[in-house]
Amino acid sequence: MNNDAQVVDEHMKKYSVAQGALVEDRHVVDSQGPIFTDPxxxxxxxxxxxxxxxxxxxDEKRLREAEEYMDEVMKISYQLYGASSFHTINLLNNFGAALILKNRFESALKYLSIGIDRILYVNECASMIPGYYCNYAEALFHVGRKAEALEYARKAVLLSKSEEPRIQNYAKKYLRDLEKDAKEKRQRSWWFF
Known part of the structure; x- marks a missing residue:
């Protein structure tokens, strides 16, 4: 990764006055296009x-490092695509889902919460909203915020109504399973007290 970082640093020197460029364009992404953005x-x-x-x-020891890399990815994404772009939302969703699969729910919540409101304003993300909300609900549920989790799972079902049947069925099944899990957890905890 260090070699890649050096290449990017050398590339950035061409466009930043602070790094030696003669003139710095405020909108370098728009003015230079792929020559600037591709590397x-x-x-x-x-x-x-x-x-x-x-x-x-x-293992868990490397989670902080993974988050640091992902934070850097988010900065790059914001610079190239903007904070509310399909690419940025997709990055957040995919990384959040990977964290959920490894039971790292606090970290998943950190990344998914960044895009939870933004996703509504990105037209290209319309079909992924139900899945994003289900991922967010899963992270909320496992950090103990069960009422919020159920609320987002219900929103996923509502928002899936305009999607294809496969997505509608997924959201409905997810809500049923989450309601069942929430109910079982409450019943089990009642017996322990």
Whole structure:
């Protein structure tokens, strides 16, 4: 990763006055296009893949490192695509889902909460809203915020009504399962007190 970072630093020097450029364009992404963005996007992609690798194949000790890489990916995404873009929301959803699969719910909640409101304003994300809400509900549920989790699962069902039957069925099944789990947890905890 250090070699990749050096390449990106050298690339950035061409466009930043602080790093030696003669003139700095305030809208370098728009004015330079792929010449500027491609090397940075490629670096962001490699950081993202490595963050996913750390979450999936390494233990808890490397979670902080994975989050640092993902935070850097988010900065790159904001710079290239904006805070409310399909790409940014997709990054948040995918990383949140990877964290959920490894039972790292606090971290999943951190990333999913960044996009939970933004996703509503990105037209390209319309079909992924129910799934995003289900992921968010899953993270909420496992950190003990069960009422909020159920609320987002219900919203996922409502928002899935305009989607294809496969997505509608997924959201409905998820809500049923979550309601069942919430009910069982309450019943079990009652017996222990």
């Amino acid at each position: 940075i996007a490629l670096f962001g992609m490699s950081l993202e893949r490595f963050a996913h690798f750390l979450v999936t194949y390494r």
